[in-house]
Amino acid sequence: MGRPREFDIDDALDGALDLFWRKGYEGTSLSDLTQAMGITRPSLYATFGNKEELFRKALDRYDSTCMAFTREAMKQPTARAVVSHLLYGFADAQTDPVHPSGCMGMNGALACSEEAEPIKQELVGRRVAGEAVLGRRLEEARASGDLPADCDPAELARYVMTLAHGMAVQATSGAGREALYSIVAMTLRAWPSA
């Protein structure tokens, strides 16, 4: 009951996400946000809590939409297919013309002031978690004979994620999709075969 809200929550969240993605957590002001989201300041606070909670919700939305392909990647049958799906997926997501360049997980807050430290730690945590998921998947692949027995799945996962993070920086710096593709192709050429 009560007066119904006049905006769509996910639309507003998309507006916030776009801004945080392009300008980072600290580089985005509440005035930027309210303008892009098309809502007033009190509406923002009533609906999303505060700037930090808004960022976390935008990040969740980012994860469940733009990063959905990562879950798909883990289901691929071979380690090579998993990594291929993952890296080409990152290349696409980081250079999607519909969204800002690069990766929200890095642009959001790579380095920041003390008051944004919780945000930075959240992003670090998600990166670590993502790497761990890939590591477990590669472990599984090795166990099933899909990767050489003498390789280190955790090391391979770290290598792949390092590449992905580097690609995100390249994309933020203006690298195009083809440039990222060629990097992925080089990586896959050197991928260990069973």
Next chain:
Amino acid sequence: MGRPREFDIDDALDGALDLFWRKGYEGTSLSDLTQAMGITRPSLYATFGNKEELFRKALDRYDSTCMAFTREAMKQPTARAVVSHLLYGFADAQTDPVHPSGCMGMNGALACSEEAEPIKQELVGRRVAGEAVLGRRLEEARASGDLPADCDPAELARYVMTLAHGMAVQATSGAGREALYSIVAMTLRAWPSA
């Protein structure tokens, strides 16, 4: 003539560099700076111009000290030695306990508000320039038969720099020196031989 300044310019610059490196351009306030540099606000402005010029001067100092090894790397005799020197150098610089983790060129400003855009562009420009220098060095290596004739030096340079940027993100996220070393080792294992 006039009253002599009571602080050392390079010492002050080192203080500013440390802060910009850890917290980024926008995450560092003038109050942070004056405290860390041990000078007052008007002294800062009289000596370094303004916050943006101070950042550029700190960046120059970063380049001429912490990044000196990159010039050394280009002088190595083989392409493999060049890349090895470069990547291990980055790994060391990004995890040097004397300095903040990661890379000033990324932590400084990966994503930012409009008013810091010139700073971001400066960093992008330096990354592109660095990649171009490596590309020319690898071109040279290919011409002298040190790299396979069918490889693309620009592509290889982009690959190496992508890895370096990814390592910087890993270091900022808390990765240790050994973790970065193992990534470098993996890369060199796959490096094309003449």
Next chain:
DNA sequence: TCCGAATCGTACCGATCGGTACAGTACCGT
């Protein structure tokens, strides 16, 4: 010794930051 020049510290500027008090408004259930 005294003047010009340069640096120093205090105290301040307008603008913007994230966040909120409060009254008006539009809807629901009764």
Next chain:
DNA sequence: ACGGTACTGTACCGATCGGTACGATTCGGA
């Protein structure tokens, strides 16, 4: 129809932002 409830806009809060005016201070040169 009417009260309770939730959202809306205006107008504001103290704190901090980057940047500066100004007078006191300390030096070299004449």
